[in-house]
Amino acid sequence: MSNGPNRILDDFAKLMTDAAGAAQGVRREMETAFRSQAERLLNSMDVVQREEFEATREMAVKAREDNIQLAARVEALEAKLAELTGQAAPAAAAKPRSKK
Incomplete structure (x- = not known):
């Protein structure tokens, strides 16, 4: 059972990596949505x-x-x-x- 603790740590590291990738995806989506809203607002103000x-x-x-x-x-x-x-x-x- 020498693989037991290492496997748990590997699974945990993989889970954290996947979570970080998902967080970056959400961040990009939020930036895109914010930019489009800001651009729409500025266009409506005739700036x-x-x-x-x-x-x-x-x-x-x-x-x-x-x-x-x-x-x-x-x-x-x-x-x-x-x-x-x-x-x-x-x-x-x-x-x-x-x-x-």
């Missing part, structure tokens, strides 16, 4: 993805820079036109204030 947000942000920054450059160009052209026509340059108060 944008990070990539879309960054692309839109970059477009807004570029548009703001272009707007500043165009405003400076218009101001220079108005000053030159006023100089050529002999009129006073437009008042600085007429310029719209930029928001930050």
Whole structure:
């Protein structure tokens, strides 16, 4: 009966291994279910993805820079036109204030 205690320990080890494998399977199922629920919730809230947000942000920054450059160009052209026509340059108060 030298196999008696060893067989019991082997069976117990096999049972624990099987239990650990089953626990990992349950964990994967729970993660999958949680991810699908979270994705469904975010989709229903119309939350944008990070990539879309960054692309839109970059477009807004570029548009703001272009707007500043165009405003400076218009101001220079108005000053030159006023100089050529002999009129006073437009008042600085007429310029719209930029928001930050």
